[in-house]
Amino acid sequence: MSASPSQPDSGAKAVPTCFRHPDRETYVRCNRCERPICPDCMRDAPVGHQCVQCVSEGRKSVRRPRTVFGGRVAQRPYVTWVLLGIIVFGFLGQSVVPDLTLQFQMWGVGVVNGQWYRLLTAAFLHSGVMHLLFNGFALWVVGRQLEEWLGHARYLALWVLSALGGSVLSLLVTPFQPSVGASGAIFGLFAAVFVVGRRLRTDTRYIMGLLVVNLLITFVVPQISWTAHVGGLLTGFALTAVYAYLPRGGGHGADPVAQRTRTLVHAAATAGVAVLLVAAAVGAAAYLLAGG
Template sequence: MVHEPESRPAPHEGAGPRACYRHPDRPAGVSCTRCDRPVCPDCMVEAPVGHQCPECVREGSRTVRRARTVFGGRPAENTRLVTMVLIGINLAVFLLVQAGGKPLLNDLLLVGRAWSGDGPVGVAEGPGQWYRLLTAVFLHWEITHIGFNMLSLYWLGPQLEASLGRARFLALYLLSGLGGAALSFLLAPPNSASLGASGAIFGLLGATVVMMRRMKYDLRPILILLALNLVFTFTWPNIDWRAHIGGLVTGAVVALGMMHAPRGAARPLVQWGTCAVVLLAIMGTVWAGTVQITG
């Protein structure tokens, strides 16, 4: 015998449309796909699937963690931006100095142990001349010099920038350049001058060695490159080995602090604390060089 299926009322039959849980006087258009609460068109927020209520959207935003690079920086779509900006600044300064000639060059380069009739010349004069520690890092006179340095920056920079993030990479570059300039200032022979991005480039080399060791990559290619550069440093005429070694050591120390910092909330503190300690060491080196010249 065939039985007719029982007739069941449709959901909410006779009860009218459901009201929005935030606005009881408004009919709900849809239900939240996460909590199933009814929401009106003014409250619904479009989601990848369906719609959500404002509370679920806020809760989801709190639980989503920001992506980070392997060493804690913020990832960027363009991982060459800082590298290309630094290359652009170096090229702009080069063209400016070519147009301004030797007087402008003399105003920007790093002067070691030099004296005039009135006293020391350059950084040792005091805070008004400390800018030379930085301007010398972006200063080149010969086209072969800037060409080699910028090719090295273009080759080394993007990988470190992608791994560290923009801010940490920029700090690494600038501190390496300043570290090289400070050691050059401390140890340079009398009446000598130094210029060029080589200290910063050697800092990137040192940081690349630390990074590849930290990531357990094959170190042989970068060690061979570093060895060749050190050979040129100590055999090629008119190369400031002090700036190269100072940049190399500074870059390696900064990279150790950044790439071996523990994960979690303490990591930024360790990373930027390392940068602060290195900056203090650079300032101490400049002070020692000044005392040596003026004392």
């Protein structure tokens, strides 16, 4: 009698394979979806393991932490680093291209003739090494703290609009005086530190002293654009006052509705300040073109 070939036991269970890698056998399952996962797809969980898809979905449902002023928590001062890099790059460019300063400095006559970019590009140029070092050091010391307090977006808006505010006041008051430097933005940051310090009830005497000393230097030392400093200072005060005090609530630990309300208020205020500055610049240019 010939023997028949052996048949697999129909009741034996097949070895499970990873749902993402079918060629890999595994007996480990995701604690969340219970699908089999191989070592490459495992992620540590409080108990056992989860698959990469469940971990990704879980992260989407977790609310990212916010600062007391409503901004997303800044783990690294990326905006400060980028601004410093652009400033240094701009100064190196001035050393290589002699006409760069003339082409991009703040100069009311150029703005009136349609060179609107001068209102911002001047903030990335400097008149010498000491000028660069002073503004760069101030940005490094003050900027990192503010970026941590406000978050990347609000901090960047503050810096840009303070620089723009300084240029706009220069266009309004001293349109024929050329100027360069990030001082308008730096003074805006000084104002912001003071406002935020008052809001957090910290000791603001050091920043108040710093402001007084720098304002004295502004008006005593010749060849300094006081309009850029004052314009940046006023813009920084106004914008940070909104970030720090309006609306009440909505900071760290606030419910989503309050947080969204705060974000909308801050976005509207930022846009409003930008529109006012642009309108003032356009009005000043029109007045000068009319022979004013």
